[in-house]
Amino acid sequence: MTQDQGIWVLGYGSLIYNPPQHYQYRVPGIIYGYKRRFWQSSSDHRGTPENPGRVATLIPYESIVEKPEYLHNVTTYRSQQPKCPEDLQVLSMAYYIPAERAQQVLQFLDVREQDGYTQRNVEVHLETDGVKDEGLITALAQLPTHPRTQKPILRTLVYIGVVGNDSFVGLEPIEHTAKVIRCSRGLSGHNNEYLANLYAALLDIAQSLSLPLEQLEDTYLRELVRLVQRDPAVFETSLQSTRI
Template sequence: MSNGTTSQEFWLFGYGSLIWKPPPHFDRRIPGFVTGYVRRFWQASQDHRGTPEAPGRVVTLIERSYWEQLKDHHDSAPERVWGVAYRIIPGRVAEVKDYLDIREINGYTIHYTPFHPATGVDLAILPTQTPIKTLVYIGTPENDQFVGPEDPHQVVDVIFRSHGPSGPNPDYLFGLEEALNELSPESGDGHVTDLSNRLREMMAARRVPTPDPSPSLPQEHHFRRAASVDEQEETEKAS
């Protein structure tokens, strides 16, 4: 046993669209957080929330030690990056893990990180030991889709204009803000909130209706081997 998992368990951590769009074949969904990272809209999206000609912006995780060396307009970040951990049904682990391992993910690579369940989570759904070892997809600074620090107004302008096969980029930003706010009284992210507020102001100034946030309850999706746009986004490809 390691970090609360066994060879029969496979946990996946979602910090972007996975929060409200679950992966296939999960039987447990636990809110909580990881440490040692900062969440930022520093990853370009060419195939889901944008196009190769006009990439959108989506979130990735930055190692805090690296982020602290950069000049970021948002010069503070919470110690905890909140999100959701999903346990894949034991009988489907090999199928799902093989699917995740072999699938090409544009700019994102596989990492493992300890996940801390939120206070008050039903003990019956927790593994014997915590934190839980979770797989997470991260767009590291080495990948060619990583854009790094940008002026928030520039980021918001890109998000405002971007639209891809998975839908408008603003829907993603507002959906993430809503999903984070519902996880815990302390799960909000100032970076996400500031960008959301700036985007609302921009849309109001340009008389563009603000879209409704994504549904509060997780949306289940059927597992598909086919390279569908929607299924790829579920596993954080476009976050």
């Protein structure tokens, strides 16, 4: 990034419902070759060092097919084994930060995502049917179109808790993940709120695309929500009140 360039930042976790400041545009999109899993611990925002919470990260196709336990987990929630990266999808939101705010936002995100997350670049296939801003329409028209999806594609910055980072939990029983989420709280609030806010925001995005969320992704998130709702006091309040 140079001083005269804006940046695109991709959100798939808390950035979806709590976006970066100073963004000028946002566009929903799908990234292929990853699965969203709550396999990253949080010892600051949604937990403490003594009782870390659980937050979302992205697991790449390569790690999934290399580790039999990861492959079994993915197959459990999508009914069939992925045969190529394009079989895996994650619903996301891309944000454009203008040049004059880019460095400020990056510095803020580097702190916000410091608990095990590192910068990566991924390709996102943008869903542009609802875009109405003329300036954004003009900018998106200059992007290349993917030959398979026929969607504009964009290389964008994303923060990922890569497999093996110091805060990476890895595969654990989903019942245990739900229990941790129900019992954890950090500087940014209860871990329940993180899950509820993310789930509500994803449901809204999927609805705007006229597609069921599970058709875009898999049933993992829905099952995690169901298990956390066994103790619904915080969860249901957040889910009912959160909309983007």
